[in-house]
Amino acid sequence: MTGSFAFNSLPMNPTIETLTRLHELECSECGQPHSAHQLQLVSECHQMPLVATYDLRERLSRSAAINLADASMWRYRALLPLLDDKNKVSLGEGFTPLLHLPTLGGRYELPHLLLKDEGQNPTGSFKARGLSMAVSKAKELGATGCIIPTAGNAGVALAAYCARAGLRAVVAMPRHTPKAFKEACYWYGAEVQLIDGLINDCAAWVRQRNADGQLLDVSTLKEPYRLEGKKTMGYELAEQLGWQLPDVLLYPAGGGTGLIGIWKAFREMQQLGWLAPDAKLSRMVAVQADACQPLVATYTGQQANCHDYVGRPSIANGLAVPRPLGEKMMLRVLAESNGTALSITDEEMIEGMRELARHEGLFVAPEGGAVWIAARKLLASGWIAPGERILLLNTGSAQKYLDNVEGRWEK
Numbered sequence: 475m476t477g478s479f480a481f482n483s484l485p486m487n488p489t490i491e492t493l494t495r496l497h498e499l500e501c502s503e504c505g506q507p508h509s510a511h512q513l514q515l516v517s518e519c520h521q522m523p524l525v526a527t528y529d530l531r532e533r534l535s536r537s538a539a540i541n542l543a544d545a546s547m548w549r550y551r552a553l554l555p556l557l558d559d560k561n562k563v564s565l566g567e568g569f570t571p572l573l574h575l576p577t578l579g580g581r582y583e584l585p586h587l588l589l590k591d592e593g594q595n596p597t598g599s600f601k602a603r604g605l606s607m608a609v610s611k612a613k614e615l616g617a618t619g620c621i622i623p624t625a626g627n628a629g630v631a632l633a634a635y636c637a638r639a640g641l642r643a644v645v646a647m648p649r650h651t652p653k654a655f656k657e658a659c660y661w662y663g664a665e666v667q668l669i670d671g672l673i674n675d676c677a678a679w680v681r682q683r684n685a686d687g688q689l690l691d692v693s694t695l696k697e698p699y700r701l702e703g704k705k706t707m708g709y710e711l712a713e714q715l716g717w718q719l720p721d722v723l724l725y726p727a728g729g730g731t732g733l734i735g736i737w738k739a740f741r742e743m744q745q746l747g748w749l750a751p752d753a754k755l756s757r758m759v760a761v762q763a764d765a766c767q768p769l770v771a772t773y774t775g776q777q778a779n780c781h782d783y784v785g786r787p788s789i790a791n792g793l794a795v796p797r798p799l800g801e802k803m804m805l806r807v808l809a810e811s812n813g814t815a816l817s818i819t820d821e822e823m824i825e826g827m828r829e830l831a832r833h834e835g836l837f838v839a840p841e842g843g844a845v846w847i848a849a850r851k852l853l854a855s856g857w858i859a860p861g862e863r864i865l866l867l868n869t870g871s872a873q874k875y876l877d878n879v880e881g882r883w884e885k
């Protein structure tokens with residue numbers, strides 16, 4: 475053998491665009507432009523999330539944009555914000571399976587029931603996509619370390635990608651987070667701080683710890699590029715479905731990057747002309763935990779916004795986000811897509827996990843159990859019709875959650 479085989483060294487079709495179409499960053503509130511060539515956090519004008527925009531005026535066909543030889547989220551290279559490939563920090567994230575669920579679909583009269591299994595990502599959750607992108611951009615723009623408040627999975631992903639990149643990682647997570655999340659962070663060499671409280675309490679600690687701004691704060695939506703990693707789920711599922719979209723997409727919403735990112739991808743694909751002109755976009759459903767449902771409370775008019783919401787822990791650790799910075803953006807997605815929001819009890823999540831494990835061979839995170847039960851509820855209420863194409867987004871594997879769910883396979 476001469477030389478080792480590396481996937482990224484596969485010969486690439488020379489007609490594929492390898493340069494990013496990244497244009498600039500815009501304030502999500504008012505559209506004010508911000509430079510994409512320096513490290514940025516929230517917008518100067520509104521202190522709200524910045525969103526990457528791309529120059530899509532010049533035609534970019536699917537065949538010129540997608541590197542079919544790359545079985546990772548990086549196959550959509552031109553639509554991702556990295557300027558130079560030498561800064562790419564990748565563990566093979568993305569391009570996860572889209573599975574048909576015939577048994578549960580048959581049992582509940584949902585013949586077109588699908589699940590995208592994000593538990594099969596490196597580090598066991600969809601957070602790998604966002605953190606691969608954020609750490610790549612951190613490296614590209616000269617950061618030496620990153621800091622994150624996390625409910626668990628994002629911290630593990632940050633620790634892994636920083637280890638890969640040779641950057642420092644500081645992770646603050648609730649003390650009650652299952653042991654496997656903490657262990658993984660230690661193994662990857664991160665500095666871990668355990669906090670009494672939820673992710674908002676971790677965020678307060680992060681602000682203090684990083685008062686000198688030495689570390690890049692990659693908190694959900696405070697940093698613009700995790701969203702770009704997450705949006706690749708939208709491109710992927712469209713590609714996997716032959717450039718059609720499901721009628722309904724159910725997403726377990728905490729901070730909301732997946733919901734907002736997938737919708738961003740749908741809009742970009744519309745602009746690119748990759749979807750049929752009359753194609754209907756999916757109705758987006760945000761699924762939360764009963765114990766912490768700020769978005770549902772605002773959506774249903776129980777409060778004006780989430781600013782004073784007080785949440786409790788859930789076995790779906792990722793859903794315990796009491797005051798998401800991206801609340802307005804999530805509400806916009808629900809409104810534009812004719813979607814809805816609902817919450818699920820922890821007990822129901824266990825039931826959902828049980829059904830997916832026993833009947834489909836899928837050991838999903840409680841967040842995945844939640845979206846399945848949400849689909850059942852929406853079917854029962856008539857919001858979902860039996861013939862519709864339903865996509866469940868399972869965001870993680872159950873493996874790290876055993877402290878929360880051990881033995882609960884028994885009824």
Ligand SMILES: Cc1ncc(COP(=O)(O)O)c(C=O)c1O
Pocket residue numbers: 599601625626627628694726727728729730731732733791792793795839841869870
């Ligand atoms: C497994 C899982 N699902 C869903 C979420 C919620 O993700 P987001 O905060 O991007 O909405 C998280 C967040 O930690 C998670 O770990």
